[in-house]
Amino acid sequence: MRSVIRLAWPVVVQQVSFSMVQLVDTALVGHLGEDALAGVRLAGQIFWFAQSGMVIVGVGATAVIARNVGAGNSERASRTLGVAMLMALAWGITIGVLMWFLGNWGLGMLGAEEGAKHQGTVYLSAAAVGMPMWSLIYAGNAALQGAGDTRTPMVSGIVINIVNIVVAYTLINGSGPAPELDVLGSGAGFTGSSIVGALLVLGILASGTRIIHWYPWQTFRVDRDEARRVLNVGVPAGVEHVQFNIAFMIYTRIIASLGTTALAAHGVTLAIQSLTFNVGFALSIATTALVGQSLGAKRPDLAEKAAYATMRYSLIFMIALGIIMMALGRQITGLFVGGEDAAEVKHIGGQLLFIFAFAMPALAISLSLSGALRGAGDTRAVLAIMAGTAWIVRLVPAYLLAITFGLGVPGAWVAAIMDINTRSLLMYLRFRQGHWKHLDV
Numbered sequence: 001m002r003s004v005i006r007l008a009w010p011v012v013v014q015q016v017s018f019s020m021v022q023l024v025d026t027a028l029v030g031h032l033g034e035d036a037l038a039g040v041r042l043a044g045q046i047f048w049f050a051q052s053g054m055v056i057v058g059v060g061a062t063a064v065i066a067r068n069v070g071a072g073n074s075e076r077a078s079r080t081l082g083v084a085m086l087m088a089l090a091w092g093i094t095i096g097v098l099m100w101f102l103g104n105w106g107l108g109m110l111g112a113e114e115g116a117k118h119q120g121t122v123y124l125s126a127a128a129v130g131m132p133m134w135s136l137i138y139a140g141n142a143a144l145q146g147a148g149d150t151r152t153p154m155v156s157g158i159v160i161n162i163v164n165i166v167v168a169y170t171l172i173n174g175s176g177p178a179p180e181l182d183v184l185g186s187g188a189g190f191t192g193s194s195i196v197g198a199l200l201v202l203g204i205l206a207s208g209t210r211i212i213h214w215y216p217w218q219t220f221r222v223d224r225d226e227a228r229r230v231l232n233v234g235v236p237a238g239v240e241h242v243q244f245n246i247a248f249m250i251y252t253r254i255i256a257s258l259g260t261t262a263l264a265a266h267g268v269t270l271a272i273q274s275l276t277f278n279v280g281f282a283l284s285i286a287t288t289a290l291v292g293q294s295l296g297a298k299r300p301d302l303a304e305k306a307a308y309a310t311m312r313y314s315l316i317f318m319i320a321l322g323i324i325m326m327a328l329g330r331q332i333t334g335l336f337v338g339g340e341d342a343a344e345v346k347h348i349g350g351q352l353l354f355i356f357a358f359a360m361p362a363l364a365i366s367l368s369l370s371g372a373l374r375g376a377g378d379t380r381a382v383l384a385i386m387a388g389t390a391w392i393v394r395l396v397p398a399y400l401l402a403i404t405f406g407l408g409v410p411g412a413w414v415a416a417i418m419d420i421n422t423r424s425l426l427m428y429l430r431f432r433q434g435h436w437k438h439l440d441v
Contacts, residue, residue: 010154011282017157021164025186026271039119041267053091055241058142060234063292065146070296078213080226081143092135099128111256119183126187130194140201147211164193236379240386247390262409265348279317283310284371291375300437307372314364322360329353359417362424369427376436385426394419
């Protein structure tokens, strides 16, 4: 379907840009040593957890705004946007404060050794300042995508990435008159790019040139009906995000017990792996918008066609990426590591990418159909599936394979493959039931 491609390709660019923010940080601090690399990647785990509130707002706003736009009610969609931006601001301030004061404790809970914990804390202290702006970017882009505008978020993603590269590179290495701040410069790059990106997104939303319009002077007026609708859809998605990230932190803790080299290889491979999600995740976001708009227009048949079309496109792209990872995993990992232990990190990273390639078809199906279910408001089913597979199918086998049977990080990643494949099957069965066609949002 043309509408799927039209909505999806800008999201691919946007998601690549957002993934590149942390991937660039990983590459730029990689030459600073294992402690810096492991610390920044562990800080990335805390970032994922911090996004739980953003997911509540983002998923809820996307689904509700899509329904409103599909029903031809742009004025109500704008009220939803206002509620979403207020929620996003409140969450961004809260999580920024928590990261500033509790970042060191969080890294310790993840099993970071002293050197990595120190470097990760330095990064988080600088990045925490930008969290309110990052939260506003997340919510604003989600709202635009729900309204069918994926190109504006794409532009903001490109701008954010460019600013991050320039600021982070300059401050990490001390180029020109700038001081050499090492890991602190990486966190400052994130904050600087978040400020610029938020100003751009807010300016566009306030300009009145889009389907939805943000009115800054009404920021603190709460439309309770729209807030309830956003939370009704978004809270299960946020709980899903929280529980998965707690499970993933435990998963990371298992890997951290294998040593800093294993943790560094796991971290850099995760950063590379995040890029492979982008095509599937972009198609998932497009499906969320299309399903929501189709259901708002009382056309569940179009919603179903969009979901299956997305799944087919996603399978093609993800399988191709899996083949590349199998063939070039070691070489790809080598682009992001340096220092004394680079050879071992590169060797383990190549193994992990080869293993993960076996998850790509299932990941394509899972991302596509979970996006469709979220667009329909069936977020409680997605929560149940994600929780069941993460805690039962991933964590228990990860410990047994990595620790008990001595397979190390590759064993833990085999457990992740089991999780993704099981999740994919359950998402498919839930979607086939068709219950999502009759939900009120």
